[in-house]
Amino acid sequence: MMEYDWLTSDIPDTVNAGCDKRIKKLEEKDDREKIVPMNISIKNIQGSKRKFNVNISTSLRLKDPSIEWKLKLKDNYTLSSNKNVEIEYEFELDGNKKRDLGLEIDTPIGGYEGDELAVELSIKSEDGINSYNKDFKVVLVPVIKIAKCTIGKELDIAIDLSNHAERDKEERREGNQNAENEVMAVMSPYEIKGYFFIETMHADRVEVLSKSIRGFKGFVTGDIDISEIEKYLTPKPAVSGLEMGSLVEIVEGPFKGERAKVTAIDAAKEEVTVQLIESMVPIPVTVKAEAIRNMDKT
Known part of the structure; x- marks a missing residue:
């Protein structure tokens, strides 16, 4: 975030956004699923009324040139790759008053990955005391x-x-x-x-x-x-979470449904040796780790 005594801006150099999103100042009542937060606020730090000038120029790089974006700054503008838009806007602020710039950008519903809107933003006080320039781009991502x-x-x-x-x-x-x-x-x-x-x-x-x-x-x-x-994204080893003495249930093979206790673990082969709890004779049984369910974790 860039913060001056007269201006606050949290616009990064690159704004990654999905299709059908609105990039604007996030309000409490907004549908947060569709809003990408962006805030630019200006404050008149002097005691008397002053005028501020805003200039915005845009350019689009699109896979499909027929797709249109939307931009709002007081008025609504339609943006397309076959025309560059120049927007000029001025407003007055009373002394020590603050206002949000109100810049909004709507990404298209049918855009392609990598489609890009480049924005050049300039804000200046008419008396020449304050000035701010920001170039940023909005890139469509999945x-x-x-x-x-x-x-x-x-x-x-x-x-x-x-x-x-x-x-x-x-x-x-x-x-x-x-x-x-x-x-x-x-x-x-x-x-x-x-x-x-x-x-x-x-x-x-x-x-x-x-x-x-x-x-x-x-x-x-x-x-x-x-x-x-x-x-x-990285699968855990099948023996993850198993310890010597763990109580397990066999979920595959001829002993399916039987409860057993872990007596040996071979992490390299992802095999486990268990002893059936209800067996009359303590015969060890070796099974794949995927064939058992750890009852100590349920």
């Missing part, structure tokens, strides 16, 4: 959504959705060679029940694709950051 689904069918539904999206891409490419798969990636961690993760540029289109998939129950409100699911 978002990660949490999908709700039938418990126990997470992976099947994720695969179904991925297949639907691939067929949809091939159909759309007949009329648009730039058409891309709406599902960029899916992840269904074993530990998560009733949910899986989707990376996409267009969550609205994925919802349309999912309507014919049995067991798909829509999205959880909001996007999530990759940092929130990084722990699922």
Whole structure:
């Protein structure tokens, strides 16, 4: 954040945002799922009324030049790659008064990854005492959504959705060679029940694709950051959490349903030797770690 006695700004050099987002000052009443926070406030630090001038110039770099962005600064402006927009705006502030600039940028619904809006912003007091210049860009990036689904069918539904999206891409490419798969990636961690993760540029289109998939129950409100699911990207060893003497249940093979106690762990082979608790004779049984459930952790 840049903070002066007369101006506060928290605009980074690059603002990464998904499609169909509004970049603006975040208010309490706003739909936070669709707002990317941005704040610029100006204060007249002198005692008498003063005038401030704002100048904004924009340029767009788009994969599809027909796509339009929106910008608001007092008036509404439509931005496209075939015309550069120059905006001039002036306002007066009474002495020691403060106001938010009110700059808003709406990203398009149907943009492509890497599409970019470059903005040159200049704010100056008419008396020449205060001035501020900021160049920044807004870059479209994918978002990660949490999908709700039938418990126990997470992976099947994720695969179904991925297949639907691939067929949809091939159909759309007949009329648009730039058409891309709406599902960029899916992840269904074993530990998560009733949910899986989707990376996409267009969550609205994925919802349309999912309507014919049995067991798909829509999205959880909001996007999530990759940092929130990084722990699922590197699978844990199957023997993780097991200790000598751990009480387990065998969930696969001829001893399925039997309870046992861990007597040896081979981390390299991801195998566990257990002793069946209800067996008359203490015979050791070696099974894959995936074939047991740790009852001490439930």
